[in-house]
Amino acid sequence: MSPATKLLAGVELGGTKCVCILGTGPDDVRAVERLPTGEREETLRQIEAVLDRWRAQHGPVRALGIASFGPVDLRADSPTYGFITSTSKAGWRNTDVALRLGRRMGGPVGFDTDVNGAALAEGRWGAAVGLDDFAYVTVGTGIGAGLIVRGKSIFGMNHTELGHIRVVRKAGDKFPGVCPYHGDCIEGLASGPAIEARAGMPASQLPPDHPAWDFVAHGLAQLVHSMVLTTAPSRIFLGGGVMSAQTHLFERIQQELKRSLNRYVEAPELEQGIGHYIVAPGLGSMAGPLGALALAADAEVASAIKPLVTAASR
Amino acid sequence: MSPATKLLAGVELGGTKCVCILGTGPDDVRAVERLPTGEREETLRQIEAVLDRWRAQHGPVRALGIASFGPVDLRADSPTYGFITSTSKAGWRNTDVALRLGRRMGGPVGFDTDVNGAALAEGRWGAAVGLDDFAYVTVGTGIGAGLIVRGKSIFGMNHTELGHIRVVRKAGDKFPGVCPYHGDCIEGLASGPAIEARAGMPASQLPPDHPAWDFVAHGLAQLVHSMVLTTAPSRIFLGGGVMSAQTHLFERIQQELKRSLNRYVEAPELEQGIGHYIVAPGLGSMAGPLGALALAADAEVASAIKPLVTAASR
Numbered sequence: 001m002s003p004a005t006k007l008l009a010g011v012e013l014g015g016t017k018c019v020c021i022l023g024t025g026p027d028d029v030r031a032v033e034r035l036p037t038g039e040r041e042e043t044l045r046q047i048e049a050v051l052d053r054w055r056a057q058h059g060p061v062r063a064l065g066i067a068s069f070g071p072v073d074l075r076a077d078s079p080t081y082g083f084i085t086s087t088s089k090a091g092w093r094n095t096d097v098a099l100r101l102g103r104r105m106g107g108p109v110g111f112d113t114d115v116n117g118a119a120l121a122e123g124r125w126g127a128a129v130g131l132d133d134f135a136y137v138t139v140g141t142g143i144g145a146g147l148i149v150r151g152k153s154i155f156g157m158n159h160t161e162l163g164h165i166r167v168v169r170k171a172g173d174k175f176p177g178v179c180p181y182h183g184d185c186i187e188g189l190a191s192g193p194a195i196e197a198r199a200g201m202p203a204s205q206l207p208p209d210h211p212a213w214d215f216v217a218h219g220l221a222q223l224v225h226s227m228v229l230t231t232a233p234s235r236i237f238l239g240g241g242v243m244s245a246q247t248h249l250f251e252r253i254q255q256e257l258k259r260s261l262n263r264y265v266e267a268p269e270l271e272q273g274i275g276h277y278i279v280a281p282g283l284g285s286m287a288g289p290l291g292a293l294a295l296a297a298d299a300e301v302a303s304a305i306k307p308l309v310t311a312a313s314r
Numbered sequence: 315m316s317p318a319t320k321l322l323a324g325v326e327l328g329g330t331k332c333v334c335i336l337g338t339g340p341d342d343v344r345a346v347e348r349l350p351t352g353e354r355e356e357t358l359r360q361i362e363a364v365l366d367r368w369r370a371q372h373g374p375v376r377a378l379g380i381a382s383f384g385p386v387d388l389r390a391d392s393p394t395y396g397f398i399t400s401t402s403k404a405g406w407r408n409t410d411v412a413l414r415l416g417r418r419m420g421g422p423v424g425f426d427t428d429v430n431g432a433a434l435a436e437g438r439w440g441a442a443v444g445l446d447d448f449a450y451v452t453v454g455t456g457i458g459a460g461l462i463v464r465g466k467s468i469f470g471m472n473h474t475e476l477g478h479i480r481v482v483r484k485a486g487d488k489f490p491g492v493c494p495y496h497g498d499c500i501e502g503l504a505s506g507p508a509i510e511a512r513a514g515m516p517a518s519q520l521p522p523d524h525p526a527w528d529f530v531a532h533g534l535a536q537l538v539h540s541m542v543l544t545t546a547p548s549r550i551f552l553g554g555g556v557m558s559a560q561t562h563l564f565e566r567i568q569q570e571l572k573r574s575l576n577r578y579v580e581a582p583e584l585e586q587g588i589g590h591y592i593v594a595p596g597l598g599s600m601a602g603p604l605g606a607l608a609l610a611a612d613a614e615v616a617s618a619i620k621p622l623v624t625a626a627s628r
Binding site for chain 2: 071085086133134147149150152154155156157158159160161162163164165166167168169181182222225226227228229230231232233234260261262263264265266267269
């Protein structure tokens, strides 16, 4: 098999299901396999079996990408690099994922959070093509964000965990929140489970005129307010189950954001352009698996550039 | 004059004073000139006179850096790139700074906010040497932050304006805040003028056991909480007049932060290392002018790299 036809492989590790994907992008997906996220050793063996089978059928892949639920360890110099670390998911605490699957496949391995992967996929193939600085937020079972700065996901001493910032409450909102760590952080206030706890029925079934949405939209607008004043993304994509089921939220969040920023930042994105600033992502339910593929593609580029840079600096 | 002896020039444009600086770094400052920030045309002409004189005495500079109070326009493709834009400072709205002073000097020009400049100076010469991801926060007349990601200041659709995020209030804190845009954003709650409005005396004179500090420390810890979960800096430097006069704030903020994060992020920086994580900057009152010099140094590197990259990509 010639190198030109070699493929990328991705694994999206989710809290409830894992998706393995083989291809080169959204228009060239050769295979997708979904399996439930169960007991850790069994799950990882099933993933390895899929990857082994693909290698037997299609030959070695160019690179592997892993987009994982977190928190994960992304410190390159850490003995637990590539691990899922302090997760509350039973049995998955301190699990080597990246090195294990990487050894299995050989070649470059990309590893990042699921939301960072989804953001990078939007930048490579989706609604963020051409943007170097943007953010992808998922509002679903949890709230998470991928912040892309100069085309890359942010990593300092840890990855972004924007879903756990605390936000100002709308007057009259007395809901205590559902986050086991923080109570009323934004995930505790506006994630799917939080909305269900507020309203007594699943977020997807809640009518748009239910009063809970005022509190949820206010909270999400506060999250976006902080994002605008921090990394100042050129566009903010709001995805996940809650946003895709309740599209009325977009305009509510836009209006709450304008009120909250109160014209402090002078930018067309925040005035006449607000409807194009806070928008739905482009890849829909494929953002997660394609995120893993995007991480593979980035890992391949990084491994190809490294020797060039070393040579140039001689 | 040989190129090896050519110098860098910097201008820190502050709300009350401007500082012009000539040299190559903190150990090689050849000249510093301070002048009050008055009427705009007069002030800019005085700065130009200083730069002209330096050029006559020392020859052309390698590059000029300008670190300015803001908001400023940093969009490279904007017709008002390099302008001070929507400032509340009388007479300075919509003022071309970077292009005007750059034309005067010739050569590469670096332009950024004063806090981004100070952060870059800390990274180049101060307490952040060796760190690629960190943050510099000033708590003084206002609250502002420079967020450094992969060695560079962040710029998306705008520069960071972290001082205007809204934070959760400590129970019992009824102070309405002093920000003309947002009332009780963090600048409205914990800047020098806010503290003076709370306590009826200047922040620098307030005794450490004054009850206002509980509210101020709580607010600043909330700011840091958001920073930890957003760009996750490897270290956070807290400078400015309030922090340098009231050093008891460091430990209060550290303890409030630990309480607020509640061990959600597992990182040594946030446990036994907290005393080394939230610290004072290293350059003291020279951070501002050295920030302008750091912007000059970065502009020189960028202008030298650009032709190399173009050549390498052919």
